[in-house]
Amino acid sequence: AQKVTQVQTEISVVEKEDVTLDCVYETRDTTYYLFWYKQPPSGELVFLIRRNSFDEQNEISGRYSWNFQKSTSSFNFTITASQVVDSAVYFCALSEVGYTGGFKTIFGAGTRLFVKA
């Protein structure tokens, strides 16, 4: 069955610290997609990244980086040199392609990140 577990419920760091948000997923499919989203206090959702199961390359985008490891079913997100503006709830999600050609997406419960100045 599909499942997404975000290990940390809340993390608190001081500005400029590096922080890693863990995401572990379960799926029986060989084709699937993984996502990270950011939800700042204002409430809107910001798409950060999507990876497919056949692409295990790590990705870096500015201060953000993602580590995808199929062997451990993990898709972890690291923020380098955190800033106050990074304070938000971060969601990890898994999407499987169904037999009918559609797909279903499961979100983790979220990790709330507090970055103190």
Add this chain to the structure above:
Amino acid sequence: NAGVTQTPKFRVLKTGQSMTLLCAQDMNHEYMYWYRQDPGMGLRLIHYSVGEGTTAKGEVPDGYNVSRLKKQNFLLGLESAAPSQTSVYFCASSYGQGGRETQYFGPGTRLLVL
């Protein structure tokens, strides 16, 4: 270029009333989605559409109906609202399904059912 817009931003309904939430995107995206977010939880997919005239059920479709008569619009209907449908509703769109893509979200609609 407005991106993804949602109407209304906030609504209060009484149990049993009906309403329609409108999502509009001006990016010519094929894929559109409706999610709900409950306090302290992640998003749950209600319905989605892979193109004009097509819709499909997501994780929590019961109590909702959708239509995609025009490519740019995706409507979410509640025929008989229940307090359990109190939530924040997000619409999203994307240009593709496979490979790497970007999903764009609307600002959300807060719905309170009394």
